[in-house]
Amino acid sequence: MFSPYCNNNVHNIVNIKRPVYLTYSFINHWIQIRKKSSVTNNKIEVSSTDILTDETQFRALEKSVTPLCRMPYEKQLVLKQHWTNTVCKELRSRLHNAKTLIRLPKVFPISSSPQINKYRNKDEFNFRPGIDGNPKTLGFFVSNPTKENIYCVSAMKLINMKQSHKDIAQVFEAFVRKSELPASYDHMDGGFWRGIIVRSNLKGDKMAIVVANPRGYANEVMLDEQRKFNDYLKSININVQSLYFHPSLHTRSSKDSTFILVDGDKYIYEDLCSFKFRISPDSFFQINTLAAEVLYKELFKLINLTKTSTLLDLCSGTGTVSIIGSQHVQSCVGIESVAQAVNDAKETAKINNIHNCDFIEGKVEMVLKQVLDELSMTSDLCAVLNPGRAGVHPKVINAIRNNRLINTLAYVSCKADSPITMKNLVELVVNNKKSRPFTLNSIKPVDMFPHTKHCELIFMFKR
Numbered sequence: 001m002f003s004p005y006c007n008n009n010v011h012n013i014v015n016i017k018r019p020v021y022l023t024y025s026f027i028n029h030w031i032q033i034r035k036k037s038s039v040t041n042n043k044i045e046v047s048s049t050d051i052l053t054d055e056t057q058f059r060a061l062e063k064s065v066t067p068l069c070r071m072p073y074e075k076q077l078v079l080k081q082h083w084t085n086t087v088c089k090e091l092r093s094r095l096h097n098a099k100t101l102i103r104l105p106k107v108f109p110i111s112s113s114p115q116i117n118k119y120r121n122k123d124e125f126n127f128r129p130g131i132d133g134n135p136k137t138l139g140f141f142v143s144n145p146t147k148e149n150i151y152c153v154s155a156m157k158l159i160n161m162k163q164s165h166k167d168i169a170q171v172f173e174a175f176v177r178k179s180e181l182p183a184s185y186d187h188m189d190g191g192f193w194r195g196i197i198v199r200s201n202l203k204g205d206k207m208a209i210v211v212a213n214p215r216g217y218a219n220e221v222m223l224d225e226q227r228k229f230n231d232y233l234k235s236i237n238i239n240v241q242s243l244y245f246h247p248s249l250h251t252r253s254s255k256d257s258t259f260i261l262v263d264g265d266k267y268i269y270e271d272l273c274s275f276k277f278r279i280s281p282d283s284f285f286q287i288n289t290l291a292a293e294v295l296y297k298e299l300f301k302l303i304n305l306t307k308t309s310t311l312l313d314l315c316s317g318t319g320t321v322s323i324i325g326s327q328h329v330q331s332c333v334g335i336e337s338v339a340q341a342v343n344d345a346k347e348t349a350k351i352n353n354i355h356n357c358d359f360i361e362g363k364v365e366m367v368l369k370q371v372l373d374e375l376s377m378t379s380d381l382c383a384v385l386n387p388g389r390a391g392v393h394p395k396v397i398n399a400i401r402n403n404r405l406i407n408t409l410a411y412v413s414c415k416a417d418s419p420i421t422m423k424n425l426v427e428l429v430v431n432n433k434k435s436r437p438f439t440l441n442s443i444k445p446v447d448m449f450p451h452t453k454h455c456e457l458i459f460m461f462k463r
């Protein structure tokens, strides 16, 4: 079975279990031993016979990020359909081991993505040494053929990425290469520049978020660098609607929530299913906007909501499920852990004149029980659970199972064969004496990520 697990982000492309400290001397050492290269003037020179050419680097990256890109799209869909059946059988087998026998659910035909190339609306680029030894190489990380180390490869030829994102990354790399401040690969290495995140909408508005390691740098220095990069963008006519600076003390920037607006608008907006959504730098938004429309349309076809339903939107992000579903139901309640996303969802409801949605900030496992208690008078409660790759805490599954009012549940996953997601799915169905189990009725695949092995699956549960 293949697993759809990469999202153009270092922690996904190579399976890094701890922060990787790549010193310049270490990469020199590695290349000298492996590839008979020589070192001059602080640069690694790789001999012409070396297998690490630009082309082989790119092929390695392509294999990690868009492994299906050389296959016709129709064939990619066949593969993903087959994978959906495999997930389904794996689930049945796990339930069988847990002494719960189920009939195989109906597996619907996969829906394709309306856009196949250049569909990503968010990309994250980071610094590491490139194979030429330049310590300020911006791109994605790829492990070397012997899997002993990683190097940074330019993402410029990836076909799922927009040209506007590539342009901003290229300009940023050129700017940082001229800067006196070093790149940072780890929060303790004394470096500064970590990378850049580029987001955009269908209209072409762009948000750029410069990520830097503030440890040991005075505020004035950071402000000066922000100003210089903004001036540089303007001097070469690169138009960015929203420019942010994100000082991040952690190896994973998502752990910090400080986003300083350097220039332009605070938000970008995206049109989706006839609604206008506000997006902040830290908020989740589905990566392929046109395919997200397909996903939500299919989801609402399967759920069967009525004007008496209450829709519980668990892991609600920017509120897309609630906002789009609001027209079919009495009311919606979204729960989301990222504050910016919750605020976006609330503002989006206002912008679109929607008055039956409420959004609560918090971890689902912490607040769900209380929310369910407050909804105890509701007669028709439907839940959508869309937790991302990591799945949810078992407490969430327990709370859903223990609530007698939830009879319809859609679990939407972009990584259905991850151990935690599989465990969540099994726990919803497995027989136990404490609560009434759900029945898995159907699975609907929607291709959100052409050229990758990812695929969104909607698991429809009833009881």
Ligand SMILES: C[S@@+](CC[C@H](N)C(=O)[O-])C[C@H]1O[C@@H](n2cnc3c(N)ncnc32)[C@H](O)[C@@H]1O
Binding pocket: 283, 284, 285, 286, 314, 315, 316, 317, 318, 319, 320, 321, 335, 336, 337, 338, 341, 362, 363, 364, 365, 386, 387, 388, 389, 393
């Ligand atoms: C895959 S996104 C889905 C968002 C939304 N349903 C959509 O379709 O755009 C998952 C969201 O769950 C949020 N999240 C992850 N774990 C969570 C938790 N334990 N409690 C609440 N929200 C969580 C993330 O911040 C992210 O916004």
